[in-house]
Amino acid sequence: MFVSRPIVSRLFQQTARRYHGESHFKPPSMDELPVPAGSWQAQYDANQRRYNAALLFGLAFTAGTLVVAKASGLVYLNYSPPKSLD
Template sequence: MRAAILAVKRSVSLLSKRNYAERHRCDAHMNELPVPCGPWDIWYSDKQSYYNKVLAIGTFWFLFSLGMMIYTDSLFLNFGPPAQPAPPSDMIEECEDLDS
């Protein structure tokens, strides 16, 4: 009985074992690279014109948004001192230190 179990175990292990040494290895070479057919500059110029339009629209939108934030006083960039300075010194009450 033990011999039959060992034989089944051996056959199962041979079926499940992967034998990597027998596989043929094929190295990559330059002939496998894709080769462009036809002129590529038309496609490239179309893509670049699209990207340039996206860049121009994005720049315009950023500048417009920044201008509107400054115009509506939603954003204060501290370019100079505030328009309303602190109150005069005669309006400020001084605290008295009470040592008790």
């Protein structure tokens, strides 16, 4: 029984590594990378405008949500201690 354990484990080790077929994988090279085109500054400025617009929209949406929630009485923001304990 103990003699068959190394043989079986050895078979499993070898078959676990043979499940891939032959691969004709060619490693990528620097020639396959895209070539930059256009001005990086123009692209950077366009990205910053888009990111700043998303930031401002998020801040405005958060502020609007807080104002509506406070005005409707759904939340108490604990600015000061309550007037009474009841």
